[in-house]
Amino acid sequence: MKKIGILTSGGDAPGMNAAVRSVVRTAVSLGIEVVGIRKGYNGLIEGDFIPLDSRSVSDIINRGGTFLFTARSPKFKTEEGMARAIANCKEEGIEGIVVMGGDGSFRGALDLSNRGIPCVGIPCTIDNDIASTEYTIGFDTALNTAVEMIDRIRDTAQSHDRCSVVEVMGRNAGYIALYTGIAVGATAILIPEVRPDITSVISKIKKTQKNGKKHFIVILAEGVGGIKDIAEKIERETGIVTKTTILGHVQRGGAPTLRDRLIATKMGYKAVHLLNQGVGNRVVCMRGGDIVDEDITTALEMRKPFDFDLIKIAEEVSI
Ligand code: ADP
Numbered sequence: 001m002k003k004i005g006i007l008t009s010g011g012d013a014p015g016m017n018a019a020v021r022s023v024v025r026t027a028v029s030l031g032i033e034v035v036g037i038r039k040g041y042n043g044l045i046e047g048d049f050i051p052l053d054s055r056s057v058s059d060i061i062n063r064g065g066t067f068l069f070t071a072r073s074p075k076f077k078t079e080e081g082m083a084r085a086i087a088n089c090k091e092e093g094i095e096g097i098v099v100m101g102g103d104g105s106f107r108g109a110l111d112l113s114n115r116g117i118p119c120v121g122i123p124c125t126i127d128n129d130i131a132s133t134e135y136t137i138g139f140d141t142a143l144n145t146a147v148e149m150i151d152r153i154r155d156t157a158q159s160h161d162r163c164s165v166v167e168v169m170g171r172n173a174g175y176i177a178l179y180t181g182i183a184v185g186a187t188a189i190l191i192p193e194v195r196p197d198i199t200s201v202i203s204k205i206k207k208t209q210k211n212g213k214k215h216f217i218v219i220l221a222e223g224v225g226g227i228k229d230i231a232e233k234i235e236r237e238t239g240i241v242t243k244t245t246i247l248g249h250v251q252r253g254g255a256p257t258l259r260d261r262l263i264a265t266k267m268g269y270k271a272v273h274l275l276n277q278g279v280g281n282r283v284v285c286m287r288g289g290d291i292v293d294e295d296i297t298t299a300l301e302m303r304k305p306f307d308f309d310l311i312k313i314a315e316e317v318s319i
């Protein structure tokens with residue numbers, strides 16, 4: 001390989017920059033040129049390319065977001081968009097691409113690989129909802145941010161003997177809610193993987209009230225929805241003043257944690273070595289703590305097993 005491209009796609013995740021840095025510097029060490037493709041697949045269609053060298057990625061390991069910008073590109077899914085993307089790769093001499101994003105972005109990487117541009121995916125999303133990997137870049141930073149914010153909410157809930165219902169991100173997945181809920185000592189955690197049962201949340205609050213508990217935190221995954229109704233029902237049926245907070249995009253920003261920087265660096269290194277060996281159509285994954293790779297089609301067909309034991313633990317320690 002003489003020249004590779006790199007793009008970030010879908011929702012940004014803290015640690016993407018650290019992964020870009022690792023890709024660029026690993027490639028430079030191997031004598032491979034690197035082209036940054038801006039704004040995800042849109043940049044590939046529009047030929048929005050910038051040359052990257054070791055110095056172009058200085059001072060980004062500690063920055064959230066993605067300095068290459070990101071986008072969702074409906075046009076890339078069309079025949080015309082795909083044809084333009086491939087023509088631009090050929091014209092620029094891009095022989096392989098590292099794609100950072102989630103399953104949607106990997107579908108695009110599969111299409112490109114099938115049309116002669118080998119791609120390697122790196123899993124990046126705060127949701128940790130990619131089945132082929134135990135870990136996705138950004139998850140740890142998002143969790144730590146959410147925990148810090150909810151600890152602050154706890155201070156005021158405790159001072160006023162209130163209940164706080166806090167919505168965390170996760171449109172389709174409850175990992176952020178479950179992990180955060182355990183770490184902040186939530187009384188109840190509502191996630192899309194388990195049918196939400198507000199009645200049992202209310203009876204738990206009442207039961208623990210009898211135990212002497214005076215303030216409560218309920219964590220709600222975005223995918224469950226209905227925060228206002230839930231809070232009103234809790235207040236009506238328990239008599240406890242109940243406030244709501246939607247954490248939102250604060251969870252997506254900020255300096256990546258050590259874990260995200262380290263895993264991003266390892267995954268970036270792995271991706272470039274795969275491409276350099278002429279291996280494409282793969283996603284980099286973490287399995288048993290090791291960094292390995294998987295065929296994209298196989299990866300996309302996998303289903304992530306949910307850790308129901310963790311739900312049980314959360315239930316039992318929040319009495
Ligand atoms: P994520 O990568 O975080 O899952 P999206 O699902 O929004 O985010 O996908 C990011 C981009 O990947 C889309 O905007 C589109 O350009 C591309 N993409 C998604 N699905 C496909 C598909 N089936 N075929 C080709 N490209 C796709």
Ligand code: F6P
Pocket residue numbers: 011125126127169170171172222252
């Ligand atoms: O996939 C990451 C994520 O932050 C989800 O948790 C959330 O539902 C979604 O992206 C929000 O996307 P957007 O920033 O486009 O609103």
